Amino acid sequence: MSTTRRTIFLYYLYQATLSNGFYLPVGIIFLQQQRGFGLDIIGLTQGAFGLALVFAEIPTGYLGDRLGRRSTLALSSVITTLVMALYTVITTPTAYVLLYILWAIGWSLESGTGSAWLYEILSERLDSDEFARVRGRGSTVSLLVSAISAVTAGVLVTVAWPLPFVAGATLSAAGLPVLMALPIVTVDTRRLTLVDGLRTLLTTVTAPGLRWFIVYSAIFYALFDVLRAFEQPAVTGVGVPVAALGVLYAGLKLVSACSAAATGWLADRVGVSDSFRLLIPVVGIAFLLVGVLPVVVVPVVFLVRAIQSIVQPLRAQYVNDRADDMGRATVLSGVSMALSLAGGGANLVAGQFAERIGLFSFLAVSGCLSVAAAGLLWIRMTPVRNEFVR
Template structure:
């Protein structure tokens, strides 16, 4: 069992994007793409994820967990090669759409396989511990990859993508060294049909207790998503060299790991209402700060990682508490799809604004605007509500 667990850790390490992510936007700029073009391809990635979520989920159920994960890793290898071949906006659009499809084959499936494998062996209670260690392994490998990314890029601009492709390729034989699980089995494992899923989503996402917290979260997702897309040009604008980008991204991973370990304590201390309420003033003040002192952009980028790491499970726990068991996964997927659509739209439209005013000014104005609008949503709608005030309406 120890050998099996370590093989799973190694597989999770092959999901790292650390070798290419720190230089991906800089690479597209070097290929002649404008910030508007980069916003377009990043937005296309999110829209393609939304479109591919249900079809790939269906295919994943038909193929089985291991096969679906193997398809995901294989697609990533193709995407890394595609990065090295693309030299136009259309080429990068195709790469990002393909990447989105591969991403949806892997989202949640690795965790589902782990849970099923442990339960089948009577070790379901080990899931949280093993899953946490697997995530730590992924973050450590990503941090090492980020440290190498800038150096590899200075040797050859395509080298980070080839290295990441080789890493993803190792995941396929590792997967098939792991045991298959029974996947969907048992009386409680019948997936919702398309009509049932649509009905659940319509009913649950229109309830005030869920609708307004999703709107509130979507606003910050817009700010944080455009920050992720345009942070590399913004860092370059304030003087961070390409080699330095890798060091900064490695530090991002360490901050995310620390934030993940502190999430439970923060949630216990502040509660759901406190965690989400503080988003508005903290985002407004911090994003305004680097409009005055541009170097303050760097600590704000660390803030974004930490806040997203902490607030995602807090938000999902809030939704979980207000939805019945039947359809819970469907509702969480629906929330994720709403956030992706909002972020994709912001990326496409934001690229043109960033091109005209500069990435630093654009990110600052976006963060402040989102904080103001979100503050109004909080005051007028009370997005976080007690479960007793929000019946499930199933």
């Protein structure tokens, strides 16, 4: 096996250890049934995670540039392992809020740094144009592992509640030896200060080639984030039993995995620009149908997961192509922060409107307004450009 192929194989193994499938179907239920927390406390923990994720993105992105990619990714794996290990040990609401904040820090340590490492290693040893394809396949591996582990978690929890979380901690810890086997990217970051990183971020994201792309991406990110927040009450509201949610989530992971695997093909055949432009009619029609026929929300949830799995590596490829090596992780984390801020802000007001006009009507209106805004932006500013403009 060549060095490049071995590196990509190890990257796929590392992606497998990022799966949260053991947590996903049982994490919230554990807080309800075993800790006796109400929806207010659960909402507080999720809100704390979201806000911490926003504020941690820039510092952790800078850390990825300053300490090095591999060391930062290893720290992320250590934090995730610790979170899973403590999940069934702590008992108070305050402790869980702090635990979710810690998890958000670990999550953000990986978000920009992982993409930066992959892009740079491909630039050195293969071709940076392969980023979307390799990233998509890596996401496929992670999603397939998540699908299997989600079903396994449903079995383990019938034996003992801590078992899914122990399995999650073990899987995350397995990423450490894999990371140590990955090569170190030769990027000079010793002279990079936090001010340099912020200056690089500001210069890059305000350039014509990225500024409106981030706005366009944020519109759809916020819409999809709102749907994800309400997907469980939405699907149960049209007759899907709670007992079937574990299988539903496994199905979502499988659909996401297949979609992520097709990212490279879509980029080659359709192109990045046209792929993003197609979001406007596809998403618009899908969300409009939810308002007319609510049961359509089930396939729409699957459709949105598929779209997200395709868009994420394409978006990362687009940003990577327009970022410099020094400060790359800071830029990627800054973009992630902007998207998280859009999603978090949308969720802050979404619940109130959904209560007033009904969940399915709210989803339809949100989809139509988002698509209208994205369409107008596309006509006026051409947010996704094939050429490099800095």
